[in-house]
Amino acid sequence: MKIADIKIKIVTIPLLTPFKTALRTVTEIENILVTVVTDSNLTGFGGAAPTAVITGDTVGSIIAGIEHIRSHIVGMEIEQPEAVLQRLNRCLVGNTSAKAAVDMAIYDLTAKALDVPLYRLLGGMVNTLETDMTISLDTLDKMVAESKAKIDAGFNILKIKVGGSPDLDIERLQTIREMVGPDVKIRIDANQGWSVKEAVSIGKELQKRAIDIELMEQPVLARDYDGLKTVRDSLDLPVVADESIFSPRDAFKLLSMGAADGLNIKLMKCGGIYNALKIVAVAEAAGIPCMIGSMMESHVSVAAAAHLAVSQTNICRYDLDAPLFCSSNPGSGGISYQGARICLSDQPGLGINSFIE
Numbered sequence: 001m002k003i004a005d006i007k008i009k010i011v012t013i014p015l016l017t018p019f020k021t022a023l024r025t026v027t028e029i030e031n032i033l034v035t036v037v038t039d040s041n042l043t044g045f046g047g048a049a050p051t052a053v054i055t056g057d058t059v060g061s062i063i064a065g066i067e068h069i070r071s072h073i074v075g076m077e078i079e080q081p082e083a084v085l086q087r088l089n090r091c092l093v094g095n096t097s098a099k100a101a102v103d104m105a106i107y108d109l110t111a112k113a114l115d116v117p118l119y120r121l122l123g124g125m126v127n128t129l130e131t132d133m134t135i136s137l138d139t140l141d142k143m144v145a146e147s148k149a150k151i152d153a154g155f156n157i158l159k160i161k162v163g164g165s166p167d168l169d170i171e172r173l174q175t176i177r178e179m180v181g182p183d184v185k186i187r188i189d190a191n192q193g194w195s196v197k198e199a200v201s202i203g204k205e206l207q208k209r210a211i212d213i214e215l216m217e218q219p220v221l222a223r224d225y226d227g228l229k230t231v232r233d234s235l236d237l238p239v240v241a242d243e244s245i246f247s248p249r250d251a252f253k254l255l256s257m258g259a260a261d262g263l264n265i266k267l268m269k270c271g272g273i274y275n276a277l278k279i280v281a282v283a284e285a286a287g288i289p290c291m292i293g294s295m296m297e298s299h300v301s302v303a304a305a306a307h308l309a310v311s312q313t314n315i316c317r318y319d320l321d322a323p324l325f326c327s328s329n330p331g332s333g334g335i336s337y338q339g340a341r342i343c344l345s346d347q348p349g350l351g352i353n354s355f356i357e
């Protein structure tokens with residue numbers, strides 16, 4: 001089965017509520033959907049999200065990246081995914097979101113050719129997982145009200161966006177912890193919003209006030225590995241790297257330094273499932289667990305992340321709530337949500353039937 005073409009479609013999806021972090025505010029998203037066409041009757045689906053402030057990828061650069069990849073892999077055999085994915089990764093540097101969209105479509109096709117759901121091909125048996133729910137950075141009152149609404153809707157794990165003023169961040173976390181009680185897990189994500197000193201002092205203050213936090217994600221600037229290590233060494237709280245780690249090589253370097261207690265893998269950062277599996281292996285060798293997250297992506301690419309997530313023992317935290325912010329699903333099939341639970345389709349591949357016109 002040879003790759004014949006890659007078709008590209010841009011979709012705009014308004015969000016149900018604005019998504020706010022220390023880096024950006026988003027009210028609608030654009031995703032780029034790809035269909036890899038073969039010389040058989042099988043097609044593979046994938047998607048990418050532009051997140052210029054994190055990956056550097058824009059709608060235009062993703063389209064150009066996919067067109068470049070297309071010119072290198074058309075005519076290759078799907079039955080040799082290793083060769084296809086090697087060429088995909090080597091035909092241009094960077095452009096991880098474009099790579100991810102095509103990568104997941106290749107995996108979709110490979111699983112379809114074997115007539116198994118992708119998570120089975122990747123080694124998994126279970127087809128469901130529990131995601132956390134992100135609480136956007138906002139006024140104290142709005143964040144508390146939103147936290148309450150999400151707990152009432154059945155979520156047991158909240159990911160609270162912080163990274164504003166340190167005093168206000170501590171007040172936010174204390175108030176939300178008191179409101180939700182001791183049984184709800186609270187993760188915090190500063191999206192690079194603090195200095196090293198601020199992160200250490202906030203972490204110590206949280207410990208002093210006995211505000212129970214599961215982990216602190218990306219407290220400091222992405223490229224400040226030394227700073228991340230200082231924060232990790234200074235606190236009992238687990239420190240997880242997100243924007244700091246894109247590639248398997250980043251993972252190797254960061255973990256060799258002892259700079260993180262966990263890695264947040266996103267397909268848009270690492271270029272897809274092929275590289276994500278290598279990051280999982282590097283982390284496992286270092287004795288470090290992984291989380292899986294996403295950008296503001298639709299059901300299509302989050303389905304790929306979910307298939308990967310349930311198949312890997314060393315991925316044990318899930319932050320795949322982005323489709324719940326979307327007002328519509330641009331595809332049919334794939335994943336579905338029941339409260340905090342994501343259920344994967346048992347159809348072959350990603351389980352996506354088509355894109356909605």
Ligand SMILES: [Mg+2]
Nearest residue numbers: 189217218242
């Ligand atoms: Mg993050």
